Each structure stands twice: as structure tokens, then as C-alpha cells.
Amino acid sequence: MTIQSPETTQTFSVYYDAQDNELNQHKMDAYALGNSILEIAKLVKQADTLLNGEQKTVDLQVTAPAREGSLAIDFAITVLNSGGVDILKYLGLSAASASVIGGTALAVARQLKRKKVISIETTSGSSQAKILYNGGEIECEKTVAMLATNPEIRKSMNEVINQPFFGKNDPKFRVEIDGQNVFIAEGDVVSEFTPMPKNSMSTEETQVITTNVHITQINFESKNGWRMLYDGQEKAVKMDDDAFMTRVRDSVNKFSNGDMFEVELSIIHKKTARSERTEYMITHVIRHRAAPERQIL
Template identity: 50%
Template structure:
């Protein structure tokens, strides 16, 4: 146990570390002052980053983060105490890059790898069973890193937190510095232009599209014969927006002498397109062909 580790009254281990914000002499940070909103967001986002990493690595809560002192002489310093409930918490700190053990992580911790990535899209994360290595595939290069680190740096919550912790509080400062200190040693440090390297994960990262083509019976509840958009259907008990791409169907209905009734059932060829990125997931429905109008003979459009 290091000198910065203590045992609390309920036998939990406490790991202490500090986050330092610095800037040019005479600045607010030099006088250990920071905008209240920026400071509050930095603390909140640090907790969010640590807890999210705990979820990814341990799939359970192994730690609790506390602020123990607001500032010390020399710059603006936030003192943190991490209550360690199980050894998984030490893995969180190691792989994020906020402990002395982080230096042992092959190819660098999450904070180090995120600095290399900057604002580049992550197209794919490749890994092999039985190996600790992963490959981050970018637009124009590939970066090798630890498999756990790859999970952290490709997570939008963690990348957003890094931006809020490092870049945003120091955006307008001259000669900015940011460091994390433990047991009197710097475990992580960036300064000057490096501060701008911590960007949120680009929106198009880890994009994936899956198309499922099926035949289904749907009720058309809203129509728009002037456009493929503006249509709605009742499908699997839910009213859903759908794109109508069967132009021949629209033309046939428009010129039909029989009335078109909303709410009629149709057998259709339906494409269900699932689009997933690191930041979002959405599903689009497209009717590619209307096969049959399920109505009485006197009302059938075709």
C-alpha cells in the first residue's frame, strides 16, 4: 500500500490523487481560480469518466469517487479520493491512465491513446481472442493498443468526459498545463497545444448498417402521394414512419377509380435498415414494393 492509500473506517481502501490545472503567470489559474461552471463540469465529468470505465471493465460498481479538497497553492488543484470496493477499481485507474500502474499498460493508457487519436474517426476495432492487443482502424492509419484501452477510447461518454476535463477548462488559457499526480509523481501530463488533442469521439465513428428484407402485412395510416416521405404504417402494434419507394404503387393509386382508404392492410416487401454508430442507433423502414391490397374484392386497388 502506497503512502497515498489509506483504510477507511468501513475497511474500504482509499486511493488519493490530484488533478492540476495551470496556465501562464498572472492568470486566474495561477491565482488558483477557475470559472465555477468549468470547475463543476470538470469534477462531474471526471466522475462520469471513471464510473463509465468501471462499467466497461468490471460490469459492476467497484469504486466511488470523492472530492476531498478544493485547491492548493501554485495553480488550481482538485484533490480526489477513490474509495476502492474491490480490486477491479485498480484496473479502472490503470487503464484510464490515472495511476502509477498506468505506465505498465502496453501501447499506452486511454488518456495517452486518446491524445494520438485526436479528432480522427474510429472506423473499426479489431481484436483477436486470446490476445490483449487491439487495432483501431482509422481513415488513414491503424493504431495498436491494449484491448481494454480500445474499449475506453471508442466509448463516446469517456471521450466527451476527457474533453470536458482537459480541453474545455483550459481552452482560452495561455501556456496551459494539465496533470494528474499521485504519491508526489506525475502519472499524466499535457501542456500547450496538446490540450486541444482531447476531442469528443467523432459522430461517424464505428458506423455499421444492417439491412433486413422481409415480407410483412402492414396498415397504412398516413399517406403522401407527393413524396416518398410522410408515410406511416402500423407494424407490430406500433405506428412507425416509413419511406414509400414503390413509385408504380403510388401512380396506380393516383389514377385508380376506386377510393384509397387509410388503414387498409397491404402485403409489402419491407426493408428494415438498422444504422449504428458509437454515438447513436436508429432504424429506418422502407417499403420497396406493395405486393397485395388485402381488402374486399369491390375495394381492391390491385
């Protein structure tokens, strides 16, 4: 993993070109251009956070307005922390990007396109990783895998490379450093930079326990709409015990909100690249912990 040198400034230029009247006159819709600049800033910031933690290690500035030729935007990125990882290198926006084994984040994102990413496999002591997706796998550096499978990074790539060319013919996006192209996407390749599918990196883990809960909200008509007090907090819970539901409807005894029950509780942890949540489901009600005359089972 390459570490940046202290207090250095590197400039790079982003070019938009196409068979388009506005771009041929060095013009672009103000919203599209402003959004592109914003998303480049987000791309750099998110990469810095992923690779270097919460401490900001680089500062990105726009250094010049669009100039003649293809519509171009100049940026200067200054290293603020000498201990930070070289984010431009691993993104694919640096002359040093060619040395990244297995390709940069931009190259891997292009390979992935709209494919659902299943998981990332890593090995302790190795700098390499394996991205598993529906239909195949990609081997690359761990640093690159983190970037190429991050939803915010992928969204910014799409907004910077793909969206500004919507409805335009022969698109060409390129990044230039010191007069040399370090990244080019043109023609149909431009549209291959897409956001991460929403169900990527999804995992589901279920834990089944026997515990006591207080039922705080009842819904006699549906398995949903129930709530319980568990682990000191009120939580939504699905009542998936059909026999208990029938007994509740038919019983001459009634139970009150707040009654305690011994139950089999499934705790389901769901995680995707975009979100993480926990769901609760009562699969079996074992005992109604109430006075005998009030018990419904």
C-alpha cells in the same frame, strides 16, 4: 487485465497551470472548476460501468480544496469491490499505467483526436484489439479500446483537459500521485483531447423481407409521412415504390387507412457509437389485400 485490491484508497491530484492571471493567483471560474470536477466524476463512473458492469466498484471523493502552486484538486478513490478492473490504470491516471501495452485510454484518445473511428477488431482469446479509423489503425488492449472509443469517456476527457484552458496561453494539465507526475498534457497537446466525431463506429445493415403490413397513414405528396402496422406495432415507413405512388394518385378505386398490403420491406438497422435506430422502407408493393372492387393493384 488488472484486478483491484479490496478496500484500498488511492489519491491523485489534478493540476491546471497556464500563463493566466486567475490561475497564477490559484483561482478559476467557479463554473469551469465545478464542471471539471463533475466531468472527472463522470469519467470514473463511465469507465467503471464499461469495465465492471452495473455494480459500483469504486467511490470517488474530493479530499481537499485548491492549494498553493498551480490550481490543484485532490481526489481519493476507494475500491469497493475487489473483483473490479483497475480503471485508473487503463484510463492512464495511475502509476501502473506505464505497464499497459499499447498505451492507456488517454494516450489512445490523443492519437485519435478528431478522427472518425470505423470499428474495433478483436480476436477471441487475445487481450489485444485493433482500432480502425480513417487513415490508419491503433493496436492496444481491449480494455483501452472500449474506453478510448466511448463517446461519454471522450466527452469527459475534453471537458476535463481541454475546455478549462479555453483562451489561456501555455496551458499545462497534469495528474500527480505521491509527488510524481503520471500524466501531463501541455501546449498544443491539450487541444488534442476532443469528443468523438458523431459518425464514429457507424454500421448499417439492411434486411429485405416480403410481408403483409397495414397502411395506417397515407401521404399522397411525399414518400415520407407514411405509417404502417407491422409486427404488432405502428411504425413510420418510407414509401419508395414510385409506380405504386402513381397508381394511388390515378386510381379510381380508393383504399382506406388500415388496408393490408403485401410488400417488399427493407428493414435498415443503423448504429453509431452514440445511438442505434431502425428505419423501414417499402421498396415494392406487391398486392392490395382487399375485395376485388376496392383493389388498386
